[in-house]
Amino acid sequence: MLLVNMWAIQNDPKIWVDPEKFRPERFEDNEGMRDGFKFLPFGTGTRRCPGEGLAMCVIGLILGSLIQCFEWENANEEMVDMREKSGFQLAKDRPLHVKCRIRPGMAEVLSQI
Numbered sequence: 507m508l509l510v511n512m513w514a515i516q517n518d519p520k521i522w523v524d525p526e527k528f529r530p531e532r533f534e535d536n537e538g539m540r541d542g543f544k545f546l547p548f549g550t551g552t553r554r555c556p557g558e559g560l561a562m563c564v565i566g567l568i569l570g571s572l573i574q575c576f577e578w579e580n581a582n583e584e585m586v587d588m589r590e591k592s593g594f595q596l597a598k599d600r601p602l603h604v605k606c607r608i609r610p611g612m613a614e615v616l617s618q619i
C-alpha cells in the first residue's frame with residue numbers, strides 16, 4: 507500500500523507561507539488550490555473524493571447556519587488548545603468542549619423547518 511504524507515505537503519514551509527498559522531485569507535486568490543497539487547483536502551487522481559462538489563456546496567451553508575442559529579462559547583476557561591494528535595487521521599489532541607445556545611428569535615424559525 508502506498509500512503510502519501512498529506513500532512514507534510516500541507517505543512518511544508520517551502521510551499522506555504524507560515525503553514526502553521528490559521529490564515530484563511532491565504533485562499534482568497536486561490537493560492538495552492540489544485541495548482542501544483544499543494545492543497546488536497548479531497549485527495550486527487552482516480553480515487554479522489556467523489557463528494558467534493560456536494561461538500562463544497564453545503565459546507566458554507568452548514569457553517570453559516572450553525573453560526574446564525576446558535577451562540578457558541580468555549581466551555582473551559584483556558585484558550586482553545588490547537589495541538590494535533592498524531593495518527594492516520596488528523597484529530598485534536600485535546601477535545602474541544604463548547605457550549606451552544608440557540609440565538610433569540612431562532613427557536614421559532616427552526617421549529618418551522
Ligand code: HEM
Pocket residue numbers: 547548549550551552553554555556557558560561565
Ligand atoms: C468536507 C467534506 C469531505 C472531505 C474533506 C472528503 C475527503 C475525502 C478524501 C481525502 C478522500 C480520499 C481520496 C483519495 O484517496 O485520494 C475521500 C474519499 C471519498 N469520499 Fe469524501 N470527503 C468529503 C465529503 C464527502 C461527501 C459529501 C461524500 C458523498 C456524498 C464523500 C464520498 C467519498 C467517497 C465515496 C470516497 C471514496 C472514493 C474512492 O475510494 O474511490 N465524501 N473523501
